[in-house]
Amino acid sequence: MGRLGLNTHASEALIQAVDQSPSTFLSSIWTHFANADEPESDFTQIQFDRFMGLMKKMGGAPAPLHCAASAAAYSFPPSIDANLMAKARIGIALYGLLDLPAGRTPTGLQPILEFVSSVSSIKTVMAGTPISYGSRWITGRETRIATVAVGYADGIPTLLSNKGQVRIGGQLFPIVGKVCMDMFMVDLGPESDDSLPVRIGDHVTLYGMNSPTCFEVADLCSSITYVQVCGISNRVPRIYSSNWMT
Numbered sequence: 093m094g095r096l097g098l099n100t101h102a103s104e105a106l107i108q109a110v111d112q113s114p115s116t117f118l119s120s121i122w123t124h125f126a127n128a129d130e131p132e133s134d135f136t137q138i139q140f141d142r143f144m145g146l147m148k149k150m151g152g153a154p155a156p157l158h159c160a161a162s163a164a165a166y167s168f169p170p171s172i173d174a175n176l177m178a179k180a181r182i183g184i185a186l187y188g189l190l191d192l193p194a195g196r197t198p199t200g201l202q203p204i205l206e207f208v209s210s211v212s213s214i215k216t217v218m219a220g221t222p223i224s225y226g227s228r229w230i231t232g233r234e235t236r237i238a239t240v241a242v243g244y245a246d247g248i249p250t251l252l253s254n255k256g257q258v259r260i261g262g263q264l265f266p267i268v269g270k271v272c273m274d275m276f277m278v279d280l281g282p283e284s285d286d287s288l289p290v291r292i293g294d295h296v297t298l299y300g301m302n303s304p305t306c307f308e309v310a311d312l313c314s315s316i317t318y319v320q321v322c323g324i325s326n327r328v329p330r331i332y333s334s335n336w337m338t
Contacts, residue, residue, distance in 0.1 A: 206300030224269025
């Protein structure tokens, strides 16, 4: 990776030093793949062979081994061979998210994280009304504008301004205007007899199991799901449930 790790030569000396020191305990030996999210790359195999070659050179692993994070666990089977490895470091896949090329995401891996807020205001505005900072979106007709109580201080990317969407009551609505620190606006469309009855307090899904998904948000932001999930700030309450499938 070229980050904190050592090459195989230096690693051998360090492992031996730790293993032989009376003041330290060698709990595990591990490596981290640079290209595991690119299944067509041969670099993962090269890294794996170097790692296992080092263990063979040392006469066998002197401690439990692990090398797979989520991507390798699903795209490189040798990394989770129980005959070789003692552990795997599953992270983003615990959320049902995994950035792999189209068609390579494992069957059955389902997003279970939902980022939600609520409608804090609804008002009808006339055609020609500018919405949010910079007046970068102007209504083309009389319409209803809903304000959602969450913003970039909570982890909503400003890149979603004028191009993201949210789900309210089973229907998708576009984000309009610039995303603000604590809120953003949604165009509900004009009031009509058959319009969806959106009310103050209604849940707003920013991303979740159905569209918009975290993958879709990441694509709109030219980013990855890791960035979206890590970007949810500490001021957002976390609610954990064991019955998400219901």
